[in-house]
Amino acid sequence: VGNPELQRRRRLMWLMDQYLKNDVLSIQKSIVDHVEYTIARSRFKFDDFEAYKATANSVRDRLIESWNDNQQFHRDMDSKRVYYLSMEFLMGRSLLNSIFNLGIKEQYAQALSELGYNLEVVVEQERDAALGNGGLGRLAACFLDSLATMNYSAWGYGIRYQYGLFRQTLQDGFQHEQPDYWLNVGNPWEIERVHVTYPISFYGKVEEKWVEGTKTFTWTPDEMVEAVAYDNPIPGYNTGNTINLRLWAAKPSGEFDLQSFNTGDYVNAILSKQRAETISNVLYPDDRTYQGKELRLKQQYFFVSASLQDIMRRFKDHHSTFDNFADKVAVQLNDTHPTIGVPELMRLLVDVEGLQWAKAWDITTKVFSITIHSVVAETLEKWSVELLQTLLPRHLQIIFKINAMFLEEVKNKIGNDYDHLARLSIIEEGEKKSVKMGSLALVASHTVNGVSKLHSELLKERVFKDFYDIFPHKFQNKTNGVTQRRWLAFCNPGLRDMLTKWLGTEAWITNLDLLTGLRQYASDPILQKEWNLVRRHNKARLATYIEAISGVKVSIDAMFDVQVKRIHQYKRQLLNVLSIIHRADCIKNMSPAEKTKVVPRVCIIGGKAAPGYEIAKKIIKLVTTVGEKINNDKDIGNLLKVVFVPDYNVSLAELIIPASDLSQHISTAGNEASGTSNMKFTMNGCLLLATLSGSNIEIQKEIGDENIFVFGAKPEEVDRLRAERRQFQPPQEFHRIIGMIRNGKFGDTEYFQELCQTVDGGNDFYLLGNDFSSYLEAQAAVDEAYVDRERWTRMSIMSTAGSGNFSIDRTTCEYAENIWGIKPCQPTS
Ligand code: Z15
Missing domain, CATH: 3.40.50.2000 (Glycogen Phosphorylase B;)
Known part of the structure; x- marks a missing residue:
């Protein structure tokens, strides 16, 4: 009595009891409410697609509840979390997955049927979220389902592409590509976090200064964009655990570049800022041939930098030093694509947080691990030194330093055999110098794994033979798997019931x-x-x-x-x-x-x-x-x-x-x-x-x-x-x-x-x-x-x-x- 905070909480608890129950009637009510209030159609007249939207929104409400509980729980526990960094998440549809995992499929089926709609038809209205090319992206999606189901603390980080993988049509038997502008019908599964944003910098120059006896580096970029977070709740099967897939969208940065607004060319200044959005516009439809396109590297740096800044911000909420960062954070690199995260974490720790290089390197090597998905070394990415120098000058310096220190260390083991050192070097010498991202990731990771027994052997014997000789302890095998929830239980209901x-x-x-x-x-x-x-x-x-x-x-x-x-x-x-x-x-x-x-x-x-x-x-x-x-x-x-x-x-x-x-x-x-x-x-x-x-x-x-x-x-x-x-x-x-x-x-x-x-x-x-x-x-x-x-x-x-x-x-x-x-x-x- 008289404690206003207590009264406020009681009131909120009481209100919670009044909604989001999972009986058929409550579900029906929430679907119809969304028809009327969210999509603003008449409850007496809405088509199958609108039924899908309303249904999805009512499921979304339930997901948000368990998402919030889960985040709160892990905040309180301060549990170690794995962050799965991937350029691709090939999620497919979400509706059936969500109601199946939440255990409310029967209620939804009945609720819809009494309203005159068929769940199977409604489910078909959803567009695939095709933010991936194939195996690598679908594996990432399966991992999320499994991590949630088995109650691990985990987040996925990726890019919110406006255009997913192209849609294929046949004309006279030839393939034609159609853009997959999947967001134009709205996406009920994401939660836009307008306040979770980070600045991402490109180009410019680096200045060195001596401050109190140590050399410091200041990167003055020429371009800055903002990364905005979109959260996608991932419900586990038969558990309250709902984890998060946080995807980043590029937006023009609010503050940067203000001086251009004084040039008198106001309209062009706006238009040029708008180009920031191209970074997260489109998924590259060929994941295996390394093309060396600047935009691709920008995408990689964009999402990796945003993710690491986000991870560090969250860590700092609880900790005043980075001493036990690696006890709370594991970062998995899905192939070499997010490898620019290695120099980025070093930059954030050294240049921004002011840690000593050795300390920062110690942390970095305890945080990262990488999965390799390819069979031949030629398909691993190499970014030209020239491009890195232009786009990410500070990162190039850091990569050079990592390489110098690494080669110094291996010289002690293998001597001055030049060819051998050249094979191990992160930098490929020659007419056009480049950075071998696989090697960079390997040097910085505590573990590298292949995706089947044979493949993991091939990595040791061929692709990374030279590294295996000096780092045998880093190599593991993790044979892939698939989620039996999506790939058996709800894509094959007949077999599911028979098995049970x-x-x-x-x-x-x-x-x-x-x-x-x-x-x-x-x-x-x-x-x-x-x-x-x-x-x-x-x-x-x-x-x-x-x-x-x-x-x-x-x-x-x-x-x-x-x-x-x-x-x-x-x-x-x-x-x-x-x-x-x-x-x-x-x-x-x-x-x-x-x-x-x-x-x-x-x-x-x-x-x-x-x-x-x-x-x-x-x-x-x-x-x-x-x-x-x-x-x-x-x-x-x-x-x-x-x-x-x-x-x-x-x-x-x-x-x-x-x-x-x-x-x-x-x-x-x-x-x-x-x-x-x-x-x-x-x-x-x-x-x-x-x-x-x-x-x-x-x-x-x-x-x-x-x-x-x-x-x-x-x-x-x-x-x-x-x-x-x-x-x-x-x-x-x-x-x-x-x-x-x-x-x-x-x-x-x-x-x-x-x-x-x-x-x-x-x-x-x-x-x-x-x-x-x-x-x-x-x-x-x-x-x-x-x-x-x-x-x-x-x-x-x-x-x-x-x-x-x-x-x-x-x-x-x-x-x-x-x-x-x-x-x-x-x-x-
Ligand atoms: C991709 O989907 C795979 C490998 C790659 O190097 C790239 Cl860039 C994309 C596939 C493998 O080809 C496939 O064998 C494997 O099952 C899958 O990744 C998941 O590990």
Whole structure:
């Protein structure tokens, strides 16, 4: 009584009791309120899209509650947190994910249905958040789901691109790129933090001054922009833990450059400030070829600097010195893209906070760790010294100093062997000097990891061999995983319910190893029957979609043979097409009696080619022309259909993966760092046709040799085969098929020449000719297995049953324990 603060709190608590309950009526009320008050439509008349918006907003309210609780809890606990820095987060849709993880899906379904809307239809209204290219970006998204679900303290940091990955359309069978201006329909999932902003500087010059006996550096930039925070709540499954994905948008800086407003050219001054926004405008659609574009480096520095300033500000709220910064902060670099964070943290600690270099370096090396996703050193980024000198002059100085101190240290170990030192040097000498970002990250990180067992070995033996020799303790393996929440539980509801029924528990949703419990029923006719029923249902859904987009009618009795991933030479979609042509050709030469023995197939291919990647675009055109020809061939009929699914993205993957019988992961051995869709397919009971690359090898080990179709060269043979490829004689069929393409069987003689040349003996870098026979044999083995329904179904069940190891929760735990040093913790109430 009489304590106003207490009364105020009581009042607030009482009010909390009045809203945001999760019964159907409360949810209904909140949806309708949002229709009326947030999107300002009439509650008596709103369409499916408006229903989505209102529903999303009502879910958002609930997310914000748990987000706030979570932030408060970790502030109070002062727990160590991991910050996952990534240029890409390929999130896909959020609505189903959110209500599923919050455990309120049934209530929402009923609430909407009573209002005359169908949850499944409403969910489809959402645009994908496509802030990533492929595997690397989707992995980041899976990590967030897992970190939240397992109650870790974690944040993601990235860029709020206005344009996500381009949308792919087909015109006359050619890929065309459409801008993905995804924010123009509004984004209910983000919370704009207009007051969380940081200045980000570029260009200018550095001055050295002696202050009280120490040299200090003052960077006077020429350009300054502001980074504004947008928070995206990430709810864990069946836990109150909602973590944060903070994305930065570039805005003109408020204060800087005021003098230009006195020049009289007011309008142009405004327009030039507006250019700041270009920094966060667009996601680069080719993640693997390093182009050396200034804007890309600006993007990297922009988001990394904002994130580090933010992390340090938060740390300073609780601590007066940086002594135990590394006890509270772990920063994971997702590939080399955020590596400029190394000199940036040094700059912030030394130039801004006034720490000694040695102290700052000690902190830096305890904070950073890096994941490498590529197989060959050539794809690691190198920024020219010239560009760095212009754009980030102070950082270049810091990099030089890091390198000098590092080389001094290694000289003590390896002596003055110049070539050896040159290989270790962070600076690549030569006509055009450049900074090797991988080396910089490695020198500054306490740990570096690859993404599958084989890949991590390759890093030690090849990519970073010289570093492995001096820093063997830094190297680890962390085999990738995927979240079984999105990739099983809610993209495949039929299988989800069946698993829960047969295992007698839902616990597999957070403990995927429990799936091994299925093994004992793999031959059970009742499970087999139910299994195939669910699979047929999923296939029917996909067949409907395929007919709608392409007009091609496909039978769900046919085997759905799928290859969906970015189009790239090393992934060898061309090998797939060649065998499709071969199959068509065989069928055409068959007698009617022989034809009755053919296993009908629907070959589904999808994926985007980087806009400047001509060969990849030609592969797409080849798929579509081959499809056109085969699909209309009366001799072939329903025995073979070929469909290119345009605009492959996260949402389409959710439709395609549960409906696939066979999926292809056929990169040249050792050339795929890990692969993650292979794990999604396996979980969903799809069989793999695979080479010995990345995580295929580990999948084979888990599910057993008899449940996977493996072919092709061994990883350790690839170097030799490449060296000898000029002498290699590919089989007759291979030449014949290439000849068919060359001679215009699929039109466009001219256009496909360059593509055909890539597999000419001396050129065939990815060894298509070499692996062709073995590939055809594996394809025959697939057909043979498919006709034995009992056997195929058992293989399918065994795939799902053996996929437990590929839950990202396993991966996350390994990072947490062996790299980040963080433990799960959760509010007790
Ligand atoms: C990317 O998506 C991957 C590697 C890269 O170097 C870049 Cl720049 C982008 C992929 C790998 O190709 C794939 O094998 C791996 O599963 C994925 O990253 C996640 O680690």
